[in-house]
Amino acid sequence: MTENRYNTIVVGGGIAGLTSAAYLSRAGQKVLLIEKNKEFGGLVNSFSRNGFHFEGGVRALEDAGIIFPMLKDLGIQLEVVKSPVSLGIGKDVIGIETVKDLDKYRELLIKLFPESKSEIDNFLRIIRKIMKHMEVLYGIENPVFKDLIKDRTFIFKKLLPWLPRFIFTVGKINRMNMPVEDYLKTVVKNPSLRDMISQHFFKNTPAFFALSYFSLYIDYFYPKGGVGKLSDALKNKITEFGGGLKPETKIIEVQADNKLVIDQNNLSYNYDNLIWANDLKSLYKITSTEGLSLKIKIKFEETKSSMLQSRGTDSVFSLFLEVDEPLESFRKIAHGHFFYTPSKTGLGETHREELNKLLHDFGNIKKEEILAWLDKFTKLNTYEISIPGLKDPELVPPGQTGIIISFLAEYDLFKEIRKAGWLDEFTVEIENRMINVLSESVYPMLKDKIIGRFSFTPLHIENRVGSSEGAIVGWSFQKKMPVVNKIQISDRSVFTAIPSVYQAGQWAYSPAGVPMSILTGKLAADKVLKNKI
Ligand SMILES: Cc1cc2nc3c(=O)[nH]c(=O)nc-3n(C[C@H](O)[C@H](O)[C@H](O)COP(=O)(O)OP(=O)(O)OC[C@H]3O[C@@H](n4cnc5c(N)ncnc54)[C@H](O)[C@@H]3O)c2cc1C
Numbered sequence: 026m027t028e029n030r031y032n033t034i035v036v037g038g039g040i041a042g043l044t045s046a047a048y049l050s051r052a053g054q055k056v057l058l059i060e061k062n063k064e065f066g067g068l069v070n071s072f073s074r075n076g077f078h079f080e081g082g083v084r085a086l087e088d089a090g091i092i093f094p095m096l097k098d099l100g101i102q103l104e105v106v107k108s109p110v111s112l113g114i115g116k117d118v119i120g121i122e123t124v125k126d127l128d129k130y131r132e133l134l135i136k137l138f139p140e141s142k143s144e145i146d147n148f149l150r151i152i153r154k155i156m157k158h159m160e161v162l163y164g165i166e167n168p169v170f171k172d173l174i175k176d177r178t179f180i181f182k183k184l185l186p187w188l189p190r191f192i193f194t195v196g197k198i199n200r201m202n203m204p205v206e207d208y209l210k211t212v213v214k215n216p217s218l219r220d221m222i223s224q225h226f227f228k229n230t231p232a233f234f235a236l237s238y239f240s241l242y243i244d245y246f247y248p249k250g251g252v253g254k255l256s257d258a259l260k261n262k263i264t265e266f267g268g269g270l271k272p273e274t275k276i277i278e279v280q281a282d283n284k285l286v287i288d289q290n291n292l293s294y295n296y297d298n299l300i301w302a303n304d305l306k307s308l309y310k311i312t313s314t315e316g317l318s319l320k321i322k323i324k325f326e327e328t329k330s331s332m333l334q335s336r337g338t339d340s341v342f343s344l345f346l347e348v349d350e351p352l353e354s355f356r357k358i359a360h361g362h363f364f365y366t367p368s369k370t371g372l373g374e375t376h377r378e379e380l381n382k383l384l385h386d387f388g389n390i391k392k393e394e395i396l397a398w399l400d401k402f403t404k405l406n407t408y409e410i411s412i413p414g415l416k417d418p419e420l421v422p423p424g425q426t427g428i429i430i431s432f433l434a435e436y437d438l439f440k441e442i443r444k445a446g447w448l449d450e451f452t453v454e455i456e457n458r459m460i461n462v463l464s465e466s467v468y469p470m471l472k473d474k475i476i477g478r479f480s481f482t483p484l485h486i487e488n489r490v491g492s493s494e495g496a497i498v499g500w501s502f503q504k505k506m507p508v509v510n511k512i513q514i515s516d517r518s519v520f521t522a523i524p525s526v527y528q529a530g531q532w533a534y535s536p537a538g539v540p541m542s543i544l545t546g547k548l549a550a551d552k553v554l555k556n557k558i
Pocket residue numbers: 036037038039040041042059060061062065066067068069081082083084085087274275276277302303304307341431489490491492497498499529530531532537538539540542
């Protein structure tokens with residue numbers, strides 16, 4: 026095999042690509058993992074600034090029956106702590122640590138919306154049912170990470186008894202696939218209450234997936250040293266297994282017939298198999314099908330067209346604060362992972378219809394109108410707040426606190442404002458409002474203690490990981506999904522329309538997130554290995 030020829034090339038060193046490369050190198054393949062950034066990890070990454078530790082992407086991890094089995098299977102020891110979640114509305118904050126804490130959530134909602142008591146009870150009944158389904162779904166270690174030939178005990182004691190329950194549960198899930206907004210309208214009449222329950226979900230999130238978040242809250246854990254430790258551990262395993270890592274290398278062309286990829290420096294790399302573990306629109310945009318059969322070309326064009334017509338999910342705006350105030354002041358208020366809504370009014374149409382109107386007529390809209398909209402948006406929104414030091418106190422300078430505050434954001438708004446030439450100003454306007462809103466509500470000590478701040482917009486996410494529309498979990502939820510979106514056929518999610526090319530990660534399956542990215546990374550590696558035999 027010549028130096029630049031590989032059994033498998035994996036493009037994209039996020040968590041999906043890292044997983045594929047780890048498994049393939051363990052199997053003895055000649056593997057190269059190519060990543061455009063200096064650091065591996067993609068949206069599972071951590072970084073430090075002035076002694077404060079932050080997460081650039083996902084804030085904590087959920088096992089989902091996937092992450093721990095994968096770590097065990099690969100022989101990775103990762104020191105982790107629980108990452109309990111708090112939920113807060115206005116002055117009320119509760120911790121969600123066990124299923125029992127749902128009672129606190131019920132009380133909180135009834136306190137704020139006493140007239141909707143029976144609807145709240147009904148809603149909580151549904152949540153409890155979904156949590157039971159989740160217990161089934163994630164109830165055993167995912168069989169994809171088990172050695173089903175050798176591990177007879179697992180097959181007979183766990184897998185076989187679980188299968189009928191799994192099939193039954195999948196049937197139930199598939200019946201709750203409608204957008205959560207529509208589903209909630211059938212259960213809860215009060216629009217503000219609906220907003221409190223759902224406004225931090227992506228637009229049109231399938232109801233089951235959205236409402237299963239309550240199970241995920243209890244499942245969250247945090248690697249000591251930050252979520253990036255998971256990516257570091259996988260990267261080290263690839264090296265240990267003899268796999269190759271190539272950072273700061275961006276693939277700009279795929280020649281399907283010649284089975285080669287070309288990077289930004291015009292270097293080419295030959296593959297027997299390629300795993301594309303990043304944005305799929307880019308794969309179809311940069312692949313040339315010259316030399317392939319007409320049948321394949323037609324399939325390729327159809328898939329390309331459905332991908333290019335689809336959009337990524339909502340993106341996120343994240344504000345990073347370095348605060349000269351001890352962790353204890355924040356610990357008294359909420360856990361280190363906190364979903365907080367300052368006002369019980371709810372966003373109503375602020376985030377969708379009103380924003381759409383602004384975007385529709387953007388050229389004629391004055392800056393003041395956008396800022397007036399922003400005032401409302403920041404007051405009524407829900408924030409995901411993460412304080413890494415509350416999960417691992419070694420992640421901050423003594424006596425100080427690092428905070429990440431984020432909200433779901435519309436990529437197009439930032440794109441238009443950049444085009445109009447006032448993105449930096451807009452970013453500062455958002456930061457100021459977020460700080461004011463939170464200082465006037467849940468963190469009164471915040472405002473005067475900030476010693477450093479910066480933020481990432483959806484455009485940073487697009488630029489950093491090459492994610493279409495700055496999406497943070499892959500495809501937006503739409504009627505016609507360009508990839509597999511049914512759990513029972515998830516193993517098909519890794520096929521592309523291009524011979525010897527597989528896909529993995531958040532764009533390969535919907536709904537996605539870290540566990541699904543890992544799962545598809547493993548599935549793609551399995552297909553490659555099966556093909557060889
Ligand atoms: C703020 C935030 C909160 C989140 N919260 C959660 C959560 O609570 N739970 C959850 O499960 N998930 C969450 N996610 C989503 C989760 O982080 C992602 O779905 C997952 O990490 C995606 O992994 P991936 O490997 O598929 O893609 P990515 O992480 O996007 O990795 C793709 C990699 O490919 C590289 N790349 C791109 N193009 C090229 C190219 N041409 N050549 C070479 N390399 C290239 C990129 O630089 C990147 O490193 C969150 C994400 C964010 C940002």
